[in-house]
Amino acid sequence: MSFRKFLATPTPRVFTGLLALCLTVSLAPQTVSAQEKDSAATTKSDDSKSEDKPAEKKTEKKAEEASKDTKDAKATEKKNDKPADSKADESNEEKMTDKAADAPKREAAEPSDEQPSEPKPDPTWVEKGVWTLPPTDGPAAVDYKLIGEYAGDVSIQTETKTDDSDASAEATNQRFGIQIRALGSGEFEALAYEGGLPGDEKFDEATQLRLIGRRNGEILVLSGGPWALFAGPEKCRLINFEGDSLGELPRVIRTSPTMGAQPPKDALVLFNGENTDQFTKARIADEGLLAQGANVNWLLNDFDLHLEFRIPHMPGKQGQQRGNSGVYLQSRYECQILDSFGTDRVFNGLGALYRFKPPRLNMAFPPLTWQTYDIRFTAARFGADGKKLRPAHVTSWVNGVKVQDKVALPGPTGAGKAEQAIPLPTLFQDHSDPVRFRNVWVLDRGIATSDSFPPKSDN
DSSP, rough: OHHHHHSSSEEEEEEHHHHHHHHHHHHHHHHHHHHHHHHHHHHHHHHTTTTTTTHHHHHHHHHHHGGGGGGHHHHHHHHHHOOOOHHHHHHHHHHHHHHHHHHHHHHHHHHOOOOOOOOOOOOHHHHTTOOOOOSSSSHHHHHHHEEEEEEEEEEEEEEEEESOOOOEEEEEEEEEEEEEEEEEEEEEEEEEEETTTTTTTEEEEEEEEEEEEETTTEEEEESSSSHHHHHOOOOOOOOOETOOEEEEEEEOOOOTTTTTTTOTTTOOEESSOOOOOEEEOOOOGGGGGEEOOEEEEEEOEEEEEEEEEEEEEEOOOOOSSSSEEEETTTTTTEEEEEETTSSSOOTTTTBTTTBBBBBBSSSOOOSSSSEEEEEEEEOEEEEETTTTTOOEEEEEETTTTEEEEEEESSOOOOOOOOSSSSOOEEEOOOOSSEEEEEEEEETTTTTOTTTTTSSSOOO
């Protein structure tokens, strides 16, 4: 018998009363549960209004609420917590230390199976239109997903002529590379190349074509050539004037071949995320990364330097205001760092010897992508009379591709200090943009051993 038929069956008044009592008891928890849900929803709404507050302050708020259950827990919380004014003056490094020290106490007061939240962009920088981590919501997140590199084969119509017939069209497959960059407020520009992306074997810079466009929803439409480009987060498609598809180009994520390179046996490890002992001035930022504005303690003459860097996402800025930093060799010669992804091979772009020589190739990857700089430097030589006998030389690679080849430097570049026989510190420039560094090591060729010396005779 179904439950509905059972209820419809005539029953004694006593049984009906018992059934009503059972239903009343069974429904009571549901009413309480609904109230709890309303309370949780209100709490969640209040939390969402304060998303721009640091994560550690939210955790402290939860701990304080949980500690109200007992007077002892409340006393402990009151004793250990510092005043809000004091916390506002603490450095990021001190906050990380306090958070780690308080973690066991909070865990005991409020056990939770929740996983640690993912790092979020610094709200202080976000207010300035700068993202130190990928944006996670809103139009900025949609824009960011469209930035990047796309490469693939497309079918292009070309005309051929013969002596016996008129011109005829023939479709040929060609390799294309597209780099898309954001300009802010849903606007974009892109560069298209035949032969693939910069650094590819058949890349042809002379075929560069510039496109401009605007995002509509999650689709970006770009134009500026004999065809239109429709781009999404995973691929883009070329459409000709007749509306025919010429081909799809999937998104490409490239990694430098020198990424994660380990220091040789005789190398000096300058920064591995643990401390700044090898610097006279340096700061470890969030995530255990080296911040811009670090001065190396060692006075180096001839050396090979490896470093990995991450440029912030600054869609509303252009030129030298977009992710600017640099490596000042001996405080005299600057190897430029800049977000020049998706731009022309500009004079002062990434890989340039600042204000002296542009890179041979614009090998910039998209912002917030880890990139590599490998620099071989040979210092200038001076005579006993103080005159320079031989200029300094630089060879450098950006993302594994050589962009400067044994370039002789007639003097300081940019804001470099005057040349002398005495070496000066090498430093990572602070241009006020939050550029980050990791895996920094140097091979001092003056003290490093070599297995190729002394040379062996052919006899």
